[in-house]
Amino acid sequence: MDRIYYFSGTGNCLMIARNLADGLGGAELVRITENTEIPAEVPEGRTVLVFPIYCGNAPVIVRELAEKLPLNADSRVYSIAVHGGHAVIGNPQIASILNRRGVKHYKLYEIETVHNGAFIAPLPDDTEIRAKLDASYKAAREIGEEIATDPAEPLPMADGIIEKAASNPMAQKVVFSFDPAKGYVDFFTEDNCSECGICVKVCPMGNITLENGGPVWHDKCQLCLACLQYCPNQNIQYVHNHVPDHTSVGKKRYHNPDVNIKELIN
Ligand SMILES: Cc1cc2nc3c(=O)[nH]c(=O)nc-3n(C[C@H](O)[C@H](O)[C@H](O)COP(=O)(O)O)c2cc1C
Ligand code: SF4
Ligand code: SF4
Numbered sequence: 001m002d003r004i005y006y007f008s009g010t011g012n013c014l015m016i017a018r019n020l021a022d023g024l025g026g027a028e029l030v031r032i033t034e035n036t037e038i039p040a041e042v043p044e045g046r047t048v049l050v051f052p053i054y055c056g057n058a059p060v061i062v063r064e065l066a067e068k069l070p071l072n073a074d075s076r077v078y079s080i081a082v083h084g085g086h087a088v089i090g091n092p093q094i095a096s097i098l099n100r101r102g103v104k105h106y107k108l109y110e111i112e113t114v115h116n117g118a119f120i121a122p123l124p125d126d127t128e129i130r131a132k133l134d135a136s137y138k139a140a141r142e143i144g145e146e147i148a149t150d151p152a153e154p155l156p157m158a159d160g161i162i163e164k165a166a167s168n169p170m171a172q173k174v175v176f177s178f179d180p181a182k183g184y185v186d187f188f189t190e191d192n193c194s195e196c197g198i199c200v201k202v203c204p205m206g207n208i209t210l211e212n213g214g215p216v217w218h219d220k221c222q223l224c225l226a227c228l229q230y231c232p233n234q235n236i237q238y239v240h241n242h243v244p245d246h247t248s249v250g251k252k253r254y255h256n257p258d259v260n261i262k263e264l265i266n
Pocket of ligand 3: 009202203204205206207208217220221222223224225226227228
């Protein structure tokens with residue numbers, strides 16, 4: 001059975017994973033969280049990684065999973081970078097890990113969808129959101145159908161300059177080890193927490209505790225923004241990369257309208 005590992009904060013990647021599974025003709029869906037189980041054996045089926053792009057990067061936990069999953073030279077691995085306009089180095093980061101691990105059969109895809117970081121650019125209106133989501137689901141089904149044919153066996157690393165740089169040890173140190181969670185997180189709260197606990201439950205990393213009537217963030221944040229986007233009181237705010245204008249204050253919240261919050265709670 002093929003296995004799709006997906007990381008998702010606000011539901012886009014969950015829906016992309018579902019549509020990929022449809023295109024593939026069925027697959028096991030595994031959510032990536034801090035507790036994702038690592039199989040003991042190299043799987044016989046294909047391994048598909050579905051993840052959002054954060055500040056141009058693949059989430060740290062997805063890169064860690066790509067390091068840990070049991071894979072060998074015969075494994076067939078597919079990496080799907082889901083983004084709001086610019087996937088930048090997310091896929092090359094995964095390719096770099098797969099290369100280093102000697103995986104020979106893999107292919108990288110990108111799917112554009114709604115940008116859930118509503119602090120730099122305003123969210124599109126509901127009609128545009130619907131159109132973007134539907135287009136991304138269609139793209140996912142088509143990619144699933146293509147993956148089902150095991151395209152271009154063996155799947156070589158793409159030939160582009162970024163992918164080549166991804167294999168360069170110096171570039172890996174300088175660029176590819178970049179951890180967005182270290183420099184970009186700047187959460188703060190308003191004074192209207194109802195202690196509902198939603199931010200705690202929706203965090204895929206178990207990174208939030210409620211203390212003294214409000215959320216406290218610890219050190220496992222991936223930048224998914226689920227806590228901010230799902231807070232019913234808009235109590236959670238965010239400044240992006242310390243640029244004062246790039247803030248969630250006064251901006252509309254987003255989460256994927258086709259996903260029930262219960263599906264994102266472990
Ligand atoms: C903190 C943050 C940074 C982001 N950076 C990028 C980016 O650099 N390029 C891009 O195209 N999309 C970016 N996005 C958008 C997400 O990759 C995209 O909306 C994705 O579909 C979210 O998936 P999810 O709903 O499964 O969590 C960013 C989102 C967040 C929250
Ligand atoms: S989701 Fe919002 S209101 Fe609920 S506990 Fe978290 S910060 Fe407080
Ligand atoms: S603390 Fe918030 S942004 Fe960070 S991983 Fe948890 S839900 Fe996502």
